[in-house]
Amino acid sequence: NAGVMQNPRHLVRRRGQEARLRCSPMKGHSHVYWYRQLPEEGLKFMVYLQKENIIDESGMPKERFSAEFPKEGPSILRIQQVVRGDSAAYFCASSGPGDTQYFGPGTRLTVL
Amino acid sequence: DQQVKQNSPSLSVQEGRISILNCDYTNSMFDYFLWYKKYPAEGPTFLISISSIKDKNEDGRFTVFLNKSAKHLSLHIVPSQPGDSAVYFCAARDISSGSARQLTFGSGTQLTVLP
Numbered sequence: 298n299a300g301v302m303q304n305p306r307h308l309v310r311r312r313g314q315e316a317r318l319r320c321s322p323m324k325g326h327s328h329v330y331w332y333r334q335l336p337e338e339g340l341k342f343m344v345y346l347q348k349e350n351i352i353d354e355s356g357m358p359k360e361r362f363s364a365e366f367p368k369e370g371p372s373i374l375r376i377q378q379v380v381r382g383d384s385a386a387y388f389c390a391s392s393g394p395g396d397t398q399y400f401g402p403g404t405r406l407t408v409l
Numbered sequence: 410d411q412q413v414k415q416n417s418p419s420l421s422v423q424e425g426r427i428s429i430l431n432c433d434y435t436n437s438m439f440d441y442f443l444w445y446k447k448y449p450a451e452g453p454t455f456l457i458s459i460s461s462i463k464d465k466n467e468d469g470r471f472t473v474f475l476n477k478s479a480k481h482l483s484l485h486i487v488p489s490q491p492g493d494s495a496v497y498f499c500a501a502r503d504i505s506s507g508s509a510r511q512l513t514f515g516s517g518t519q520l521t522v523l524p
Contacts, residue, residue, distance in 0.1 A: 301452070303452075328510070330510070330511070330512075332512075332514075337516075338516055339413075339498060339514035339515050339516045339517055340453070340498070340500075340512075340514040341514070342511040342512060342513070345508050345510050345511060352508045352510070353506070353508035353510065353511060355506070355511070356511065388452050388453070392510075396441050396458070396502065397443065397455055397458060398443075398455070398512060399455055400445070400452035400453045400454070400455075401452050402450075402451055402452045403450075403451070403452050405450075
């Protein structure tokens with residue numbers, strides 16, 4: 298499968314727990330992006346990373362959210378001490394040097 | 410402040426006819442536009458894109474038109490097929506943003522193609 302991979306597809310957490318979302322970019326892509334979609338809304342940019350570097354985190358909430366893209370392994374979006382308002386679909390996208398971003402299937406986070 | 414607007418939440422079209430999905434934007438620093446299609450419980454699928462230096466781009470049944478003076482773009486699908494039924498998102502890249510890579514999305518239009 299040459300597409301963007303995300304896991305888990307569904308994640309249920311209780312308030313106060315941590316959520317870890319993983320994203321493996323398409324083969325040959327070195328740029329990773331995370332977006333969040335709230336119900337009935339469009340996707341909102343969160344963060345843009347290259348290997349071992351955060352390039353643009355202007356869309357990330359200031360607290361509890363962090364992202365990384367290590368030299369080896371997938372990109373991780375981490376949400377600490379989740380609250381109900383974090384319930385959303387989180388999409389990862391990747392791109393090569395060009396402009397087109399290709400999206401994964403998303404992780405649907407539900408906070409109880 | 411919505412910089413990319415899709416004012417029609419839904420659109421129904423008869424199979425075989427043309428579907429026209431519209432998108433308006435307010436940010437004059439947008440220089441690259443994309444259309445994505447999204448089925449329920451899946452990620453957005455890239456359809457077609459256009460650079461701000463062009464006014465038209467065509468790929469099979471899909472054509473995107475860009476009117477920079479009106480800050481308007483549209484996606485034409487002809488002929489429409491039942492499999493085209495999905496939510497369509499317009500997205501734009503802002504060259505003045507920090508990384509010039511983040512996309513700003515509209516809220517989507519649900520297209521239903523009736524057999």
